[in-house]
Structures are given as structure tokens and as C-alpha cells.
């Protein structure tokens with residue numbers, strides 16, 4: 682059965698075909714800088730190798746299913762995934778800033794009380810290529826509609842990024858790598874409900890992206906009521922992991938806080 686080549690380790694793949702080491706970098710550029718849609722368009726690899734790729738792998742890209750325009754200029758996208766599931770992304774235009782809000786999962790298992798995604802079951806984690814494709818699609822729409830470059834990316838759409846950790850980390854690499862989109866790390870924010878162990882793991886990744894915490898309550902009683910994650914990751918654990926994060930990265934963390942009526 683054919684495999685999705687964009688989800689494979691290109692170094693191992695090219696080695697298994699006895700290709701020179703620079704071949705992995707060539708393919709990386711085709712997939713993550715140029716978003717090539719057909720193997721035949723890859724112009725700098727030998728035909729024999731290209732034919733092997735065509736025989737054994739497929740190239741699959743996420744597409745836009747529909748978009749909804751708001752009066753303030755915000756555009757909400759529904760994206761078609763390879764198995765006909767759908768995820769959401771949003772383009773948020775502001776005066777000097779154009780932000781893509783992207784998803785990391787289809788649905789979510791955490792059911793925060795204030796979140797529409799929390800009412801849906803988690804169907805699956807998004808592939809790293811599916812996370813990446815949302816950025817490219819929103820980037821293209823931003824250029825087409827507003828004539829502007831995307832300036833910011835937030836992992837704040839459907840799903841909890843730290844529950845799809847490996848694919849999120851891979852997607853950050855494709856977005857920020859100079860052979861990928863070469864997007865500034867400083868303009869990417871990963872927003873999490875605060876899974877302590879994963880914050881500590883993330884502190885050691887050295888991704889350079891910004892971390893934001895969905896806090897929404899300042900004591901455990903209130904937070905337990907609106908965010909189920911707090912029952913296993915209470916504020917004390919969160920505080921300890923954030924201290925560790927700051928010690929390792931020297932990066933400030935942003936806190937998100939929604940004022941909820943009668944909570």
C-alpha cells in the first residue's frame with residue numbers, strides 16, 4: 682500500500698533508496714517550501730528515483746471546504762482532510778497584523794465549559810502535514826484577499842496542541858525552517874490549557890515559539906468547574922512547570938483569561 686510521503690522521515694527514506702544525503706533536503710524544500718502537488722513537478726531528482734517515489738508513495742494536501750466572512754473581516758475556514766473529516770482555521774485581520782489561528786486536532790477530549798470544540802468528541806489528531814497546510818492555505822488567502830503577508834500564527838484552533846505533541850513540533854519545524862516557510866519563530870504562539878508534564882518537555886525543545894496558557898480562573902475550585910484538565914493538572918503543578926519553563930527558556934509566558942458570568 683502507498684504511504685503519505687510528507688509524513689515520513691526524508692533522511693531515512695532517501696537512504697533506503699541509496700540516494701546522496703542532499704536528496705532529503707531537496708525533497709524537504711519541495712514539500713515544505715513549495716508545497717509541490719505532483720511528483721512529476723520535482724525537477725531536480727533523477728527520473729529513476731522519481732518513478733520509485735510515484736510507485737510507492739502519494740502526495741496529499743488539505744483543501745478549503747468553505748469559508749465564512751464576518752463583518753469585521755475575520756474569515757473562518759473549514760478544511761477538508763484526507764479522510765473527509767473537517768477542521769477549522771481562522772484568518773484574523775487587524776491594522777498591522779494578520780493572524781492565522783490553526784487547529785491541532787479534530788475535536789477535543791478536554792471539554793472546557795466555554796469552548797464550542799469542547800462539545801465535540803476528539804475524532805483524531807491532525808497529521809503534521811495537515812497542521813502545516815492550514816498555514817499555507819490561510820497565508821494564500823491572506824495574500825489574495827488583503828494583499829498582505831501573514832504576520833502571526835497561533836495554535837489556538839480546535840484541539841489541545843500538547844495532546845498531539847509530536848505532530849505539532851514537526852509542523853513548527855516545517856513552518857519555521859529556512860528550507861520550509863521560513864516564518865519567524867517569534868511570531869508563533871502555542872496556546873495550551875496547561876499540561877504540566879508537556880510544558881516541561883516543551884521547555885527542552887528549543888523551538889523558540891511563544892507559549893500562552895489558557896488560565897481563565899485563579900483558584901482550583903473555579904478552574905475545576907470550567908476546565909476538566911485542572912483536576913489532574915492543578916494550578917500548583919502548572920505554576921511549577923511554568924517556573925521550570927522560564928528557567929530553561931528565559932521566555933515570558935502569556936496568560937489568557939476569559940471573564941465568565943456567574944463563575
Ligand code: SF4
Pocket residue numbers: 789790791792793796797798799800838839840841874895
Ligand atoms: S483544550 Fe482548547 S479546544 Fe479543547 S475544549 Fe479546551 S479550549 Fe476547547
